[in-house]
Amino acid sequence: MRVDLFDYELPEELIAQEPVVPRDASRLMIVHRGTSSIEHSEFLKIPSYLSPGDCMVFNDTRVIRGRLYGKRADTGGRVEVLLLEETEPNLWKALVKPGRRFTPGAVISFSGGALWARVVEKAEEGTRILHFADGKNPEEYGAVPLPPYIHTDLSEPERYQTIYARTKGSAAAPTAGLHFTDRVFEELDRRGVTRAFVTLHIGLDTFRPVKVNEVEEHKMHSERYWVSEAAAEAINRAHRVVAVGSTSVRVLETVSDAGGTVKAGSGSTMLFIYPGYRFKRVDALLTNFHLPRSTLLMMVSAFAGYDLIMEAYRQAVKERYRFFSFGDAMLIL
Numbered sequence: 044m045r046v047d048l049f050d051y052e053l054p055e056e057l058i059a060q061e062p063v064v065p066r067d068a069s070r071l072m073i074v075h076r077g078t079s080s081i082e083h084s085e086f087l088k089i090p091s092y093l094s095p096g097d098c099m100v101f102n103d104t105r106v107i108r109g110r111l112y113g114k115r116a117d118t119g120g121r122v123e124v125l126l127l128e129e130t131e132p133n134l135w136k137a138l139v140k141p142g143r144r145f146t147p148g149a150v151i152s153f154s155g156g157a158l159w160a161r162v163v164e165k166a167e168e169g170t171r172i173l174h175f176a177d178g179k180n181p182e183e184y185g186a187v188p189l190p191p192y193i194h195t196d197l198s199e200p201e202r203y204q205t206i207y208a209r210t211k212g213s214a215a216a217p218t219a220g221l222h223f224t225d226r227v228f229e230e231l232d233r234r235g236v237t238r239a240f241v242t243l244h245i246g247l248d249t250f251r252p253v254k255v256n257e258v259e260e261h262k263m264h265s266e267r268y269w270v271s272e273a274a275a276e277a278i279n280r281a282h283r284v285v286a287v288g289s290t291s292v293r294v295l296e297t298v299s300d301a302g303g304t305v306k307a308g309s310g311s312t313m314l315f316i317y318p319g320y321r322f323k324r325v326d327a328l329l330t331n332f333h334l335p336r337s338t339l340l341m342m343v344s345a346f347a348g349y350d351l352i353m354e355a356y357r358q359a360v361k362e363r364y365r366f367f368s369f370g371d372a373m374l375i376l
Contacts, residue, residue: 095235096282
């Protein structure tokens with residue numbers, strides 16, 4: 044399957060630069076798979092589309108303060124570092140810009156010398172392994188990273204965290220969850236919709252475009268996940284499982300057996316979902332509008348069907364929905 048099939052025209056002004064206030068004021072597109080129909084609504088009304096016995100599954104990962112700006116110790120050249128994962132104490136896998144010149148031994152200074160890091164290894168996909176000296180926590184010197192298509196600084200960095208974020212470790216936010224507020228949760232409770240929380244730490248694939256021509260040739264990177272016994276029990280009791288975001292989908296489909304039973308546990312997943320995939324446990328999906336040619340667009344196309352999703356995106360552009368991380372939402376039923 045050609046990657047360019049997942050391209051579409053998007054006016055730049057539809058890329059949301061900041062979140063709506065309040066969080067639940069975003070728009071909501073409803074995509075009905077059974078009738079191949081599309082409905083336009085508001086996020087506040089999402090409880091009305093769900094039923095008693097449904098279970099919404101959320102990714103409770105929290106974004107680390109992983110963007111640091113420093114200088115190369117020998118030349119004084121400006122350096123940008125994006126922390127991806129702490130692989131061992133004081134050792135971090137990171138993206139470094141400009142990266143080609145950073146060979147093992149190169150030293151970076153941050154915050155006027157308050158923090159130092161040395162490149163100890165070149166890793167996969169152009170990443171580097173950095174050793175931070177003196178046991179200092181680099182997050183104390185960093186900022187929450189925003190995607191490269193957002194050019195406006197956030198006055199409130201917490202807006203790039205979900206209100207239920209608690210397990211620190213992601214390089215990006217699970218953005219489908221950014222719309223939820225306490226009042227939405229209260230209404231879901233009143234309707235008898237239950238909640239379960241899993242964890243998947245979002246990593247390198249969020250920042251890497253699909254570079255191959257054929258979808259099947261793309262390789263996903265490994266991401267760590269955790270599913271508790273309590274979460275597995277809640278999900279397995281559900282009448283219908285509603286995944287909140289693509290990361291929740293990846294966890295659910297990774298830990299489900301052939302019959303759709305979710306098993307508690309932890310591990311890493313490289314699951315790549317694209318058209319032709321047969322879903323085992325996810326019955327409905329809440330998601331944002333994704334970048335052209337992205338693995339996320341391929342996933343939602345697998346779930347709802349390619350033609351229906353591409354029509355939904357055409358309508359989203361026509362109706363001037365807001366796109367990407369701070370944009371509007373889509374509920375696929």
